[in-house]
Amino acid sequence: MKQKTLYRCSNCGFESIKWLGKCPTCNSWNTLDEIIIDMKTSISKVSQSSKKPIKKLFEVISNKSDRIITGINEFDRVMGGGIVKDSISIITARPGAGKSTLLLQISDAVAKKGCKVIYASGEESDSQIKNRADRILETINKDIWVLQETSLDNVLYSVEEVDPDLLIIDSIQTFTIEKALPARAGSPTQTMECANALLKIAKNENKPRAVIIVGQMTKNDELAGLRALEHLVDTVLIIEDDNDEELRVLVSSKNRFGGIENGFFQMCENGMISIDNPSEFFMTKREDDEIVSGSALTVIKEGTRAIITEIESLVSKSFTPYPTRIGETLGKDKLNTLISILEQRGGINLYDKNVIIKTTGGIKIREQGINLAVIMSIVSSVKQRGIESTIAFIADVGLTGELKKVPSLESRVKELARMGFKRVYVPKDSFMRGYNKSDGIEIIELKTLNQVIQHVYN
Known part of the structure; x- marks a missing residue:
């Protein structure tokens, strides 16, 4: 049997x-592993029995509602409206963000x-999963199977035995499959x-079955592994978190079955409680x-959804030559830019203010x-x-002090x-085709920052 030897990098492929x-x-140093390839198998043609018939596109039945x-x-x-039954998704986050929960x-x-459901974990034992379930679930459903395993071959045998509708793999970097040995777990x-x-x-x-994979995250807050992994799956989900906050944001950076x-x-x-009314x-x-x-209140866009958000500020006397500028959820450069606009175009001095x-x-x-x-x-x-709690502001402010x-x-x-x-301040000549006056909100269109300050404070 003719064989060929290759050396493949375990870090980048x-x-x-x-x-x-x-x-x-x-x-990377010392990451090239020896791989033996069976040339006869690699160049063999697909047998007629395993060949799938080709179809015309208009004859294909689409299952849009099969979720x-x-x-x-x-x-x-x-x-995008639920889990598609023949989809494969991957979810990643920093340790402790709440993926497994x-x-x-x-x-x-x-x-x-x-x-x-089969929940296969290569990182946690059955008892650890059970302890978490006892903490966050009221009752444990009889249709959930757990498997502590690092061999994907054994997981596939369990799939044939249980015949699940949903398979969860936590995490894929801990699993190995026999056909890829001797490459180590986590290698590309x-x-x-x-x-x-x-x-x-x-x-x-x-x-068809729904599959959700957990992918580990690198220290650069990126999905570990080759970019080809993101291309292969239907949906890529990321849980964003701040270690000191309870808020978790589930972001879809890719979704073949819905919008971002x-x-x-x-x-x-x-556990993780869904915030159904973010505003x-x-x-x-x-x-x-x-x-x-x-x-002050404004409205941001997250995906296709508008969300009312409150901006809070604290201005205090500075006793140092360099006043403090802190934007906990806003970039420092952006904050300094807005302060400069306010000083120059709004006539309010903040040179000695934190x-x-x-x-x-x-x-x-x-x-x-x-x-x-x-x-x-x-x-x-x-x-x-x-400012009254029934007033909002929606506008960008240019360096000229004009509302954009x-x-x-x-x-x-x-x-x-x-x-x-009751009232919202927007840029002048804003095109409001979808606005209905019967909504009962007063729209005030102004051109400059100074006009807004004067109008709010008479």
Whole structure:
């Protein structure tokens, strides 16, 4: 039998016909492993019995509604309306962010729908999974199977035995498959071979199954392994977290079955709780006559959803030559830019003032549409005069002090109307085709930052 020897880098997958001490692609030392390839098998033709018939596109039956609705609203939203039954997804996050907790809650929700679930873990024992289940689940469903295993071959045997609707692999970097030996667990060879085997399980025409893989995260907050792993799966999910906060944001960076959406969860003792009304969560509930200085409200866009967000600021006297500028959920450079605009175009001096900015709930700000609200919260703190809680600001502010338009203004205003707001400040000549005056919210269109300050404070 004719064989060929190759040397493959366990870090990046680079292949060479001779051994090298240093990989020329990723510059790692001593990572090239010897691999024996059976040339007869590699060049053999596909037998006629295993060949799949070709189909015309218009004859293919699409199963758009063939989903498992978990009932965890924020998760279902991110997935595009539930878990597609013949899909393969991967989820990653930093250690302790709540991957295993969320997947155990998903397993329980899916089992309650009458579906069978296998939870295979290469990192935790059966008893550890059971202890977590006792803590976060009211009851443990009889249709959930657990398997502590690092051999994917044994997991595939269990799939044939149990015939599950959902298979969870936690995490793929801990599993090995026999055909990829002697490559170690977590190497690009093992990871991709395991992922391809799971892909065949998910896309089986006779018995389609949903597969969710946990992928480890690198120290650079990226999914570990080759980029080919992200291309192979249907959905890539990332849990963003701040170690000091309870907020968890489930982000879909790729979704073949829906748009790019964000889901919000609150981590607590009983697991990850879906935040079904983020607008209520990310602002402080106050009475109409309760006015607090240093607070301004705006609306951000997360995916296709408009969310009301509260910007809080604190301005205090500085006794040092260099005042403090802190933006907990806002970049420092952006904060300094907005302060310079306020000083130059708004006529408010902050050269001897400390300025601290944060958002209620700890949501991170990634867009320009909140700039007017940030500036107005600082103005409110400087003047020690609050802004009514039924007023919002939606606009970018240019270096000239002029208000700039923001995208999706109509949907943002509609969200304010839904939450009972009375007034919103927007850039002049904003195109509001989707706005209905019967919504009961007053839209004030102004051109400059100075005009907004004068209008709010008479």
